[in-house]
Amino acid sequence: MTETFDLSALKQSLDAAPDHKNLKPLGLQTIYLGRDALTVLPDVVAAMVDATPALGPVAVLSDSTPKRYHAGDLLSFVTGCIDARHRVRNVTVGVAGHTVHADEETLAKAIRDCDGAACLVAVGSGTVSDIGKAVAAAQGIGYIIVQTANSVNGYADDRSVLLINGVKRTIPTRWADVLIVDTDVLVKAPVEMNVSGFADLIATFTAPADWYLATLLGMDDSYSPTVVGLARNQGSALLEAAPLVPQADPNALEQVAKTLTLSGISMGIAGTTAPCSGMEHAVSHLLEMATTKAGNETALHGAQVGVTTIVAALLWQRVLGEIADGGLSRVRVPGPAESQAAVLAAFHTVDPSGAMGAECWRDYERKLARWAHASERIELAKRDWPTHEGTLRHLLATPQSLVAALQSAGAPLRFADLEPSVNEADARWAVANCHLMRERFSIADMANFLGIWDDDLVDELIADAAALGSSR
Numbered sequence: 127m128t129e130t131f132d133l134s135a136l137k138q139s140l141d142a143a144p145d146h147k148n149l150k151p152l153g154l155q156t157i158y159l160g161r162d163a164l165t166v167l168p169d170v171v172a173a174m175v176d177a178t179p180a181l182g183p184v185a186v187l188s189d190s191t192p193k194r195y196h197a198g199d200l201l202s203f204v205t206g207c208i209d210a211r212h213r214v215r216n217v218t219v220g221v222a223g224h225t226v227h228a229d230e231e232t233l234a235k236a237i238r239d240c241d242g243a244a245c246l247v248a249v250g251s252g253t254v255s256d257i258g259k260a261v262a263a264a265q266g267i268g269y270i271i272v273q274t275a276n277s278v279n280g281y282a283d284d285r286s287v288l289l290i291n292g293v294k295r296t297i298p299t300r301w302a303d304v305l306i307v308d309t310d311v312l313v314k315a316p317v318e319m320n321v322s323g324f325a326d327l328i329a330t331f332t333a334p335a336d337w338y339l340a341t342l343l344g345m346d347d348s349y350s351p352t353v354v355g356l357a358r359n360q361g362s363a364l365l366e367a368a369p370l371v372p373q374a375d376p377n378a379l380e381q382v383a384k385t386l387t388l389s390g391i392s393m394g395i396a397g398t399t400a401p402c403s404g405m406e407h408a409v410s411h412l413l414e415m416a417t418t419k420a421g422n423e424t425a426l427h428g429a430q431v432g433v434t435t436i437v438a439a440l441l442w443q444r445v446l447g448e449i450a451d452g453g454l455s456r457v458r459v460p461g462p463a464e465s466q467a468a469v470l471a472a473f474h475t476v477d478p479s480g481a482m483g484a485e486c487w488r489d490y491e492r493k494l495a496r497w498a499h500a501s502e503r504i505e506l507a508k509r510d511w512p513t514h515e516g517t518l519r520h521l522l523a524t525p526q527s528l529v530a531a532l533q534s535a536g537a538p539l540r541f542a543d544l545e546p547s548v549n550e551a552d553a554r555w556a557v558a559n560c561h562l563m564r565e566r567f568s569i570a571d572m573a574n575f576l577g578i579w580d581d582d583l584v585d586e587l588i589a590d591a592a593a594l595g596s597s598r
């Protein structure tokens with residue numbers, strides 16, 4: 127097996143980092159990444175079963191989407207590996223032919239179905255492995271993830287993206303103990319899923335800037351250059367791999383898998399998804415919430431994030447221009463009543479019951495309260511703004527270079543290119559209201575507090591992003 131991931135070396139380098147005291151422990155015990163990585167599965171499961179007093183079966187969690195491995199079926203292979211030595215209980219989530227959603231009902235059923243299991247093995251992409259994290263946490267059992275595609279970066283962190291009251295929320299659950307990424311599984315995964323994971327990583331060129339700015343202005347306390355460096359240091363190798371991703375080149379897929387894993391770990395050790403999830407993810411979450419509520423299929427998460435990252439990068443350019451023009455002297459603090467009305471109105475269009483709006487307001491209210499005390503930090507930031515701007519520009523990439531990177535991997539560039547495509551009205555709604563969904567401070571909040579976030583700016587950003595995507 128090709129060993130492409132040395133977790134103990136990474137743990138050592140994190141322990142030696144100057145800001146190691148701010149980092150959370152890395153809970154993953156082992157990562158097997160490379161060709162024939164799955165050959166370790168029987169021994170890994172046996173060791174986990176031996177370590178638990180529970181006598182129950184090994185639960186194998188999956189959805190009904192067929193997944194291939196060499197010439198056969200992956201789930202049958204995994205089940206066959208395990209049932210030679212242990213009883214297996216297959217647990218299936220979701221409905222055949224439909225995307226699985228990690229909502230309250232699906233999760234509660236999966237937890238019940240895993241009652242009494244000795245340990246849990248998830249065979250699936252992001253949503254299945256996220257459900258698995260929540261199930262393993264609830265049942266207090268060991269957890270192994272068999273990653274089935276390079277679709278997202280969420281395999282290697284300790285959080286699950288769950289639908290709470292119809293709102294996408296990232297909830298602390300637990301790390302997997304073991305992550306197995308077999309190149310031969312990735313090679314057989316649908317091309318668009320592997321491309322989607324590459325596109326998800328493009329957020330590495332906007333989200334850390336959101337995080338830095340939030341910490342600078344006292345809206346967050348957690349920024350860490352060590353954490354940001356984990357995935358960013360893979361940048362040039364990742365871009366080199368990009369054109370080979372759609373061809374399912376094994377080395378390119380291993381490079382993307384490695385970067386996704388580092389990206390996941392960066393969120394886990396930061397104790398927040400902020401290093402990988404800024405404005406671009408909030409826009410994507412809103413699009414997913416709207417389509418899910420309407421009962422429609424959503425575009426792949428990463429592919430959508432690639433498109434929304436271009437919008438975020440364009441907004442960053444505007445905001446840096448505004449601040450260079452003295453914008454920080456013109457910041458404002460919106461009143462709670464005005465803000466609450468804005469949040470409730472924004473989500474009423476998608477969920478007239480008001481549950482979604484109330485869920486979002488609970489989070490947004492905390493952000494607003496924090497902003498009310500930001501004036502001292504804003505004054506400090508103003509004094510040394512050229513240095514901060516230099517750091518921010520280093521963290522960012524130009525919208526043009528992001529479009530070029532996405533295009534080289536064959537990823538969608540525009541809302542209209544997504545599958546299913548996102549229409550202009552939905553794109554406008556999601557961009558315009560992305561800052562209202564959660565507590566995290568993003569570049570859209572900055573634009574709002576600078577007083578420049580209006581319908582005209584949203585329309586311009588969407589038009590500019592579409593033009594960039596069309597000109598390639």
Ligand SMILES: [Zn+2]
Pocket residue numbers: 278279326407427428431
């Ligand atoms: Zn993502």
